[in-house]
Amino acid sequence: MQEATQPYTVSNDIIGDAPALQSRLSADGYLFFKGCGPKEKLLAARRDVAGLLTAAGWIDPRDPMSTRWSGAGPYTEGEQAYMDVYRKIIHLPSFKAVPEDSVFMQLMSKIVGGDAMLHRLRIGRITFPSNTGQTTAAHQDFHYIRGTPATYTVWQPLGDCPLDLGPLTVLPATHTKGFIEHSEDKSKKYASMGLTEAQLPASGPWLCNDFELGDFVLFHSYTIHKALPNLTSDRLRLSTDNRFQKAGDSISEVSQGTHYNL
Ligand SMILES: O=C(O)CCC(=O)C(=O)O
Numbered sequence: 001m002q003e004a005t006q007p008y009t010v011s012n013d014i015i016g017d018a019p020a021l022q023s024r025l026s027a028d029g030y031l032f033f034k035g036c037g038p039k040e041k042l043l044a045a046r047r048d049v050a051g052l053l054t055a056a057g058w059i060d061p062r063d064p065m066s067t068r069w070s071g072a073g074p075y076t077e078g079e080q081a082y083m084d085v086y087r088k089i090i091h092l093p094s095f096k097a098v099p100e101d102s103v104f105m106q107l108m109s110k111i112v113g114g115d116a117m118l119h120r121l122r123i124g125r126i127t128f129p130s131n132t133g134q135t136t137a138a139h140q141d142f143h144y145i146r147g148t149p150a151t152y153t154v155w156q157p158l159g160d161c162p163l164d165l166g167p168l169t170v171l172p173a174t175h176t177k178g179f180i181e182h183s184e185d186k187s188k189k190y191a192s193m194g195l196t197e198a199q200l201p202a203s204g205p206w207l208c209n210d211f212e213l214g215d216f217v218l219f220h221s222y223t224i225h226k227a228l229p230n231l232t233s234d235r236l237r238l239s240t241d242n243r244f245q246k247a248g249d250s251i252s253e254v255s256q257g258t259h260y261n262l
Contacts, residue, residue, distance in 0.1 A: 008032035018110035029175035074128030099242035112246035137194035156216035169208035
């Protein structure tokens with residue numbers, strides 16, 4: 001059974017209201033939007049990624065869009081077999097087009113109060129079933145991203161992502177605690193730097209809910225978050241996470257390159 005979470009507050013009603021967006025983000029450390037993402041572009045990216053996964057033999061070729069696991073692997077980010085496929089994914093024009101959509105650029109401009117800039121770093125995740133030990137651990141993106149702390153991640157699945165497929169969960173208002181030193185979990189094959197249970201501030205329940213196509217969550221670089229495990233027996237989770245900041249603010253080298261410099 002999936003761990004208990006409370007649903008995100010939906011912010012569709014304030015998507016055009018810069019002061020309201022800033023005020024809610026500053027209080028909660030995150031904003032969740034229902035169905036506001038670019039659905040056609042998300043589906044186009046899903047189709048192209050599924051094509052690569054079919055060619056790799058990771059999913060059932062009879063219905064690639066359902067990303068039904070073939071039984072190959074499970075593979076994890078960092079492993080050669082995964083990286084060989086991942087290199088192709090992050091250079092797909094359809095994959096790169098998702099975060100460039102005007103919905104994000106306009107929303108982010110309202111949030112940063114000026115011209116928003118999308119990092120060149122465009123991350124994709126393929127999360128296998130039967131691999132729960134490699135679920136992304138609790139962390140703050142600032143550990144990995146650096147630059148200005150006023151950097152915001154948009155996480156969204158490429159398609160529906162019900163709770164049992166392991167969407168992203170956020171610990172609300174934790175950005176107010178500042179940056180917490182991360183420690184290494186040697187059992188993790190990627191993103192091994194994270195926060196232990198003992199380091200987590202007592203700040204209320206983890207938030208999550210089923211994600212449908214076009215739903216996304218965005219959060220501050222100090223906001224603590226993690227993935228829920230993919231508990232399905234036979235589905236791969238496809239998602240993308242992209243970061244934005246105010247143009248001209250400090251930016252690290254890592255955010256200006258491709259993921260793993262692939
Ligand atoms: O999708 C995941 O498993 C991790 C994503 C994440 O941690 C992020 O977007 O910062």
